[in-house]
Amino acid sequence: AQSVTQLGSHVSVSEGALVLLRCNYSSSVPPYLFWYVQYPNQGLQLLLKYTTGATLVKGINGFEAEFKKSETSFHLTKPSAHMSDAAEYFCAVKVDGGTSYGKLTFGQGTILTVHP
């Protein structure tokens, strides 16, 4: 079965600083990887996803993530944080086949706080 670990349940940055949210996954088959963002009292919104091909994936709102198979990582970055980036971020993995078919497995989430 696959799993996801997000290092750091809370990350705090200053406005304009680099955002780095860490995600490591475990999967016995090639995974699809996702980052979702959740604003207070809202559902999850897709930021970006890795399927196949290019390992550097660009998403909405200036976010990007790099798939590193050797490190089993899919860290999320943004060069310059904005106040509106404050939210909770979830990394998720999906695989095809077996009992895991179709479902997303999520990490525990990272709450991003942006200070002025």
Next chain:
Amino acid sequence: GAGVSQSPSNKVTEKGKDVELRCDPISGHTALYWYRQSLGQGLEFLIYFQGNSAPDKSGLPSDRFSAERTGGSVSTLTIQRTQQEDSAVYLCASSRVGGGPETQYFGPGTRLLVL
């Protein structure tokens, strides 16, 4: 177009009562999922419907939980004899198909509080 909608947005119930939560997926999406988000457990998969196939119920925590999807569209999640530990946000998602890297689009959730 319209996204995934869920109703009610909030539900307060007494322990032991039954509740029904509704999900309207994006039109044309054949795959529908229910997840639960709670403080202690994070985001957990509950159940997955794909077209006319038998649903994957492997995430349902107990036999008090059930779900159906009528006509391949609207889905209802039913919790019987609710317990305080059922308090959580129940999220519904849909995608064009279930397999592959298809994006799952989430609704705003139903916040359930069991007193």
